[in-house]
Amino acid sequence: AYDIGLHGVVYQVNKWDPKQFDWTKKLADADYVGPTCQYCHMRGGHHNVQRFGTVYTSMGMSMADRGAPIWKEKRDRWASVCDDCHSPRFARENLQALDEAVKDAGLKYRETFQVAADLVKDGV
Secondary structure (H helix, E strand, C coil): CCCCCHHHHHHHHHCCCCCCCCCCCCHHHCCCCCCCHHHHHCHHHCCCHHHHCCCCCHHHCCCCCCCCHHHHHHHHHHHHHHCCCCCHHHHHHHHHHHHHHHHHHHHHHHHHHHHHHHHHHCCC
16 A cells, blocks of 8 residues: 555655665654655654554454544554644544545455355356
């Protein structure tokens, strides 16, 4: 998702330009033209990249209720990273859009597996 999104495209186009991405600087001291994976997922020097992740698909959680209290801290932390460069409204709206995309993808994923299971059952 990062590679084909706006941030990933900005990174891919500019990553070899030392004026845009000066790799001699520590991440905390850098002023990059766009965020790298590390900027969002390793914020504050944390090496647990999932700390700022939004993916809930492990352990069968793709249809988890993103509004449940258990996710509030994770979602607030995720949105706080976006707030570094964007408005809080922007982060919340994009998080909601991601939730809808995950829900739609989960439905399509299950439909696809059902089609495959039906084909196997039919001897194909």
